[in-house]
Amino acid sequence: MSNKKFNQGIGRQMPWELPATEVTPEAVFRDRRNIVKALGLGAIGASIPGHVQAGLFDLFGEKRESEAFVTSNLNYRSNPNFQLPGSLTPLDKVIRHNNFYEFGTGKQDPFENSQGLKVNPWMLKVEGEVERPLTLDYDDLLKLLPLEERHYRLRCVEAWSMVIPWIGFPLAALLAKAGVKSSATHVAFETLFDPEQMPGQRNRLMGGGIHYPYVEGLRLDEAMNELSFLSVGLYGKTLPPQNGAPVRLVVPWKYGFKSIKSIVKIRLLDKQPPTSWNQLAPHEYGFYANVNPKVDHPRWSQATERRIAEGGIFSAKRIPTQMFNGYGEQVAHLYRDLDLRKYY
Numbered sequence: 577m578s579n580k581k582f583n584q585g586i587g588r589q590m591p592w593e594l595p596a597t598e599v600t601p602e603a604v605f606r607d608r609r610n611i612v613k614a615l616g617l618g619a620i621g622a623s624i625p626g627h628v629q630a631g632l633f634d635l636f637g638e639k640r641e642s643e644a645f646v647t648s649n650l651n652y653r654s655n656p657n658f659q660l661p662g663s664l665t666p667l668d669k670v671i672r673h674n675n676f677y678e679f680g681t682g683k684q685d686p687f688e689n690s691q692g693l694k695v696n697p698w699m700l701k702v703e704g705e706v707e708r709p710l711t712l713d714y715d716d717l718l719k720l721l722p723l724e725e726r727h728y729r730l731r732c733v734e735a736w737s738m739v740i741p742w743i744g745f746p747l748a749a750l751l752a753k754a755g756v757k758s759s760a761t762h763v764a765f766e767t768l769f770d771p772e773q774m775p776g777q778r779n780r781l782m783g784g785g786i787h788y789p790y791v792e793g794l795r796l797d798e799a800m801n802e803l804s805f806l807s808v809g810l811y812g813k814t815l816p817p818q819n820g821a822p823v824r825l826v827v828p829w830k831y832g833f834k835s836i837k838s839i840v841k842i843r844l845l846d847k848q849p850p851t852s853w854n855q856l857a858p859h860e861y862g863f864y865a866n867v868n869p870k871v872d873h874p875r876w877s878q879a880t881e882r883r884i885a886e887g888g889i890f891s892a893k894r895i896p897t898q899m900f901n902g903y904g905e906q907v908a909h910l911y912r913d914l915d916l917r918k919y920y
């Protein structure tokens with residue numbers, strides 16, 4: 577399968593650049609909407625009972641949604657300040673087209689390889705320059721803070737994007753519980769390191785050459801911004817493993833690689849922490865990684881993006897990329913004194 581090639585994924589070849597002959601089987605055969613259309617069954621979700629959908633998956637060798645989406649329903653309220661015009665990316669795209677290199681570099685690898693990830697028990701530590709270090713277990717993640725739903729655009733540095741209904745809480749609310757000391761200037765995040773569960777951490781090729789654990793970071797004022805969000809769910813349910821269960825960061829004005837998954841540690845620091853993609857290719861991926869249509873990636877343009885909706889990446893519409901991914905009103909002031917060409 578073309579997407580199993582090593583030289584693909586973030587910072588490498590882009591899937592839609594493959595010749596049509598190579599993409600046809602995946603785009604058509606594996607796309608359940610096309611299958612459903614071909615069978616004349618109409619719009620999925622609206623008119624097909626669940627057991628018929630499950631039967632179709634069996635028929636075409638797909639895993640059932642119930643397996644892929646391990647989950648309980650969450651209690652949350654929808655935040656009216658974070659609704660978006662236009663439609664959400666369908667659930668089957670959100671959970672089948674992923675970057676999570678701990679489970680392989682192909683877009684379907686996380687879906688295929690992460691279903692056994694143990695997310696309960698879990699331990700998330702908040703430590704470093706804080707008044708009250710915290711240790712949150714799985715239940716704390718879902719219950720410590722009131723949950724809200726926010727629709728955010730997610731713009732990957734590879735120039736595709738989605739609109740996802742996340743459920744979670746503001747990062748600032750968690751940091752307030754811990755009490756940030758005045759000495760803190762930055763926040764560092766770390767993903768689970770568990771090579772037994774994460775094949776990409778055992779095999780350098782499969783893990784895309786990243787030095788694990790995956791680490792990310794924000795400046796403190798970025799972390800405290802109202803947009804910075806810790807997500808524990810999407811589409812009404814707890815996160816599937818491939819989307820970063822049980823808790824992941826979402827910073828929608830930055831390229832997707834900043835939105836680190838399956839977090840075990842949040843550490844307040846008095847200096848800028850190292851970050852995984854910056855370590856791997858510093859001239860291609862900066863610490864800031866703000867979405868910016870005027871600063872191209874050294875190997876491709878960032879002026880436009882493919883918005884993934886119905887039908888998958890190969891039919892995705894190309895739309896202009898917005899400065900700060902359209903969140904300038906909330907975040908532009910953070911960068912007033914920064915040369916965004918130099919601090920990309």
Ligand SMILES: Nc1nc2c(c(=O)[nH]1)N[C@H]1C(S)=C(S)[C@@H](COP(=O)(O)O)O[C@H]1N2
Nearest residue numbers: 674675676677732767790832833835836837
């Ligand atoms: N730990 C970890 N976090 C990660 C990644 C990863 O490979 N490992 N990929 C990042 C990238 S490049 C993107 S675009 C988003 C994708 O999130 P999604 O799969 O939920 O859409 O996750 C980010 N978080």
Ligand SMILES: [Mo]
Nearest residue numbers: 732733832833
């Ligand atoms: Mo990404």
